[in-house]
Amino acid sequence: MKNLVAFPVLGFALVVQTAVLSRMPLLSGTADLVLLILVAWALQAQVQSAWQWAALAGLMTAFVSGLPPYVPVVGYLLVVGLARFFLRQIWQAPLLALFSVTFFATLLMHLVTFSGLFLSGTLLPVEEVLSVITLPGIFLNLLFILPVHAIIRDLALWVYPVEDFE
Amino acid sequence: MKNSLSDTLQTTVLFLVVAGILALALSGSLGFISNGVNAFLVSAQTWVSSRFVAIQDFLTAPRDVAALRQRNAELEAEVARLQAQIVQLRSQASEMQALAALVNFSRANPENVYTAATVIGRDPSPFLHYLIIDKGSNDGLRRGMPVVTEQGLVGRIDAVIGSAARVQLITDPTSAVNARLERADREAVLTGAITGDLTLEMLPQDAALEIGDVVLTSGLGGSYPPDLIIGQVVSIRRRDSDLFQQAFVQPAVDLTQLKLVLVITDFRPVNIAPLLP
Numbered sequence: 001m002k003n004l005v006a007f008p009v010l011g012f013a014l015v016v017q018t019a020v021l022s023r024m025p026l027l028s029g030t031a032d033l034v035l036l037i038l039v040a041w042a043l044q045a046q047v048q049s050a051w052q053w054a055a056l057a058g059l060m061t062a063f064v065s066g067l068p069p070y071v072p073v074v075g076y077l078l079v080v081g082l083a084r085f086f087l088r089q090i091w092q093a094p095l096l097a098l099f100s101v102t103f104f105a106t107l108l109m110h111l112v113t114f115s116g117l118f119l120s121g122t123l124l125p126v127e128e129v130l131s132v133i134t135l136p137g138i139f140l141n142l143l144f145i146l147p148v149h150a151i152i153r154d155l156a157l158w159v160y161p162v163e164d165f166e
Numbered sequence: 167m168k169n170s171l172s173d174t175l176q177t178t179v180l181f182l183v184v185a186g187i188l189a190l191a192l193s194g195s196l197g198f199i200s201n202g203v204n205a206f207l208v209s210a211q212t213w214v215s216s217r218f219v220a221i222q223d224f225l226t227a228p229r230d231v232a233a234l235r236q237r238n239a240e241l242e243a244e245v246a247r248l249q250a251q252i253v254q255l256r257s258q259a260s261e262m263q264a265l266a267a268l269v270n271f272s273r274a275n276p277e278n279v280y281t282a283a284t285v286i287g288r289d290p291s292p293f294l295h296y297l298i299i300d301k302g303s304n305d306g307l308r309r310g311m312p313v314v315t316e317q318g319l320v321g322r323i324d325a326v327i328g329s330a331a332r333v334q335l336i337t338d339p340t341s342a343v344n345a346r347l348e349r350a351d352r353e354a355v356l357t358g359a360i361t362g363d364l365t366l367e368m369l370p371q372d373a374a375l376e377i378g379d380v381v382l383t384s385g386l387g388g389s390y391p392p393d394l395i396i397g398q399v400v401s402i403r404r405r406d407s408d409l410f411q412q413a414f415v416q417p418a419v420d421l422t423q424l425k426l427v428l429v430i431t432d433f434r435p436v437n438i439a440p441l442l443p
Contacts, residue, residue: 014290018287064290064298064332065289065296066296066324066332122339122340124339128359128360132361133293137292
């Protein structure tokens with residue numbers, strides 16, 4: 001039942017994304033708050049609903065954005081898959097996993113977006129995309145991931161309480 | 167009797183002595199004595215007075231500081247409240263100016279029907295240049311309606327729900343607007359880019375372009391009404407090896423700072439897709 005918190009959390013994140021973060025670009029890149037929440041959520045070992053959160057976030061974003069509807073759904077599901085993969089591989093270095101996943105998840109999301117736009121008939125210049133959207137986006141996402149992770153970790157502990165065996 | 171006489175005599179002598187001293191003092195004969203006494207008294211008075219004032223300050227000063235601090239806090243709160251009020255009033259004044267400009271524009275162009283809308287967001291993807299406005303199908307907005315400000319063309323409505331709509335800006339990489347150069351009377355296609363730049367494509371090599379030429383909508387294709395101002399040519403790229411020349415356009419509207427827009431609600435875009443081969 002506590003998992004229903006995904007609706008207000010992701011809804012609020014999307015509102016902040018469209019109303020605030022999208023108006024504060026660095027060059028043409030912006031931070032992706034929904035992606036950061038999904039990364040931070042999927043990296044919590046006790047969380048069992050990361051895939052559902054990704055699907056919900058994708059559907060919500062597809063409703064608001066002008067992107068082809070499958071792009072945010074596929075992109076966010078891949079991001080969660082990446083985070084889960086990293087969680088299994090480098091579980092003893094959470095900070096390394098956090099920054100690595102944020103870096104690669106941003107790249108992955110932009111790759112999916114680029115491919116989706118290409119398939120719908122819009123070919124964007126790759127170098128320009130990398131220099132004015134992707135690199136500033138990665139920088140901003142790495143900047144915001146720590147505070148987002150701190151909040152989402154507390155949320156995960158509330159939704160999935162962990163027993164203390166010490 | 168004898169004692170009584172003696173007391174009277176003593177009193178009389180005492181009075182006479184005091185009167186004599188007073189008389190001498192008033193006449194100035196005892197000046198050196200009175201000066202010394204006066205100096206001593208003044209010094210003593212000064213010492214006592216200064217100590218008293220110091221003690222009084224010590225006892226009363228903390229109460230004054232507390233009162234001053236309280237007053238200072240009150241004044242600071244008042245300043246903060248007034249500053250917030252100034253910010254609010256400035257924002258309202260700015261909004262009123264924008265609204266007045268839009269009203270003037272709609273009065274100057276009575277051939278169209280307009281609906282004003284507030285910009286409430288932007289597309290979450292940095293790859294696209296879309297706005298979200300607070301008016302939707304409940305207010306009569308439909309897909310394809312052009313969006314303008316008093317300065318010129320902004321874009322067109324791409325999607326609508328009951329209470330909001332998504333507007334594709336002319337700077338969006340997937341946007342293409344049929345445009346016309348006012349002075350050269352040549353037509354071209356205006357395309358956007360991820361950087362927000364506008365480029366005029368498909369311009370014949372023999373078209374005589376100049377920096378500062380005004381670019382308008384041509385109305386071809388039925389997506390936009392004709393003669394809406396788009397912007398001005400800021401640079402031209404002409405190469406002999408190319409079929410067409412290119413011109414870069416500065417939009418008339420600052421699309422990064424949009425707050426209020428007008429939707430032309432009586433314009434019905436023409437769908438020419440079935441006519442295309």
